[in-house]
Amino acid sequence: MRALVDIPEDDMKWLDSQAAELGKSRAALVREAVSSYRAEVQSKQKKDWLDAAFGIWKDRTDIGDAVEWQRRERASWTRPWDDDYEDVKAEFPDLFDEQDDREREFYLNLQRQKKT
Numbered sequence: 185m186r187a188l189v190d191i192p193e194d195d196m197k198w199l200d201s202q203a204a205e206l207g208k209s210r211a212a213l214v215r216e217a218v219s220s221y222r223a224e225v226q227s228k229q230k231k232d233w234l235d236a237a238f239g240i241w242k243d244r245t246d247i248g249d250a251v252e253w254q255r256r257e258r259a260s261w262t263r264p265w266d267d268d269y270e271d272v273k274a275e276f277p278d279l280f281d282e283q284d285d286r287e288r289e290f291y292l293n294l295q296r297q298k299k300t
Contacts (some may be wrong), residue, residue, distance in 0.1 A: 185229075264288035 191199070202219050203210045247253040262272040264287035273280045 265291045 199210055199213060203213050206213070241247075241250065244250070256276060256279075259272045259276045261268055262279070266272075266282050269288055273284075
């Protein structure tokens, strides 16, 4: 796609000298400049979004204590073969059921068999 662009004379002279120095066409440098500017703007927009999202949960009241909620969420990821299974189960027993205990026992038996 082509575009007609008005560029001040001193900028055009500088662009022509850069093109000659780099062995590129004027159009190639303009394409590179637009591409670079686009990447810069998109990066800034992404950063603005991240900045806006930072702390978005700080005023939530439906989850109770945020740190405790986060600890519980992480505890729910614990699986019967994890080394800290017993510790996590002792702290959050309602997150585990008999099937988890059976899987834990099965895993421990496998580990014992490997040692012998």
